[in-house]
Amino acid sequence: MTDTSLDPRSQPATVDAMGGAAPIFRGVRRALAARGFASLTEFRLASGRRADVLAMDEAGTVVIVEVKSGVPDFRSDQKWHEYRDWCDAFYFAVDDGFPTELIPGDCGLMVADAYGAEVLREPPASRLAPARRRTLILRAALMGAARLHRIEDPLFSQSQPTV
């Protein structure tokens, strides 16, 4: 597999790697779970871009949430609009100190703390093409399973020969 995101050795986001964004990630994932969405962090899209949080529900709805730890983090990201091509609903998630007027009005907006998140604005309705939805969900299934395998069998390396 040439896509390292499907490699069980690739690292999912850790609290250390997320820095100040870790509480926002946690709250966002909890809020998504409460709405029936299972989420993965650091999801690499076929475009090469990495979504902070990708979530899916039992209907196959795909949500992407981009976490912004502060204004500099937001201003340095010029490519967030590309995420909208890879989901049914796109949200920014910030903490309650963030000046939310900076967030474009045509994006969803969540305000999160470490325990949950509130949706301040739903994004405009959009709908993935069926083929892209299938591809995203398959990638999510492979990525989740590979990450679990790495956790459940930490001594395994793909480079080891198997019989």
Add this chain to the structure above:
Amino acid sequence: MTDTSLDPRSQPATVDAMGGAAPIFRGVRRALAARGFASLTEFRLASGRRADVLAMDEAGTVVIVEVKSGVPDFRSDQKWHEYRDWCDAFYFAVDDGFPTELIPGDCGLMVADAYGAEVLREPPASRLAPARRRTLILRAALMGAARLHRIEDPLFSQSQPTV
């Protein structure tokens, strides 16, 4: 969600729960990974049956492997044939002390140890209907993400209110 298999509190297989089958599980998952298949253990199908190992590759091929720790375990399972309706390829996996002549000739067969597995017999070709394949892969994506969430945020319980 009424399906407890998608509940992040539901337990994936642990070494303790698997008993003598744990080395077979480990070897099977390693061998599947070497073939490009990401795997989940204890995958609950929509039928209610639980597959020991469900694996998928980048083409969306779905494999189920039923692990048998010994002859009594094999003889006590009268319903293995139901798994064949939920995958493209069905295998039994046993260790090298198992009398493989007991395994039905129309099933795939792997012989595993803790480090890998060898496919002694490929199963007959079959092909899932597209709708069932999509459903299985979506369930796998949700289950994998929910299990990772439970690991990555162990204090989270779905019963806790979020904002």
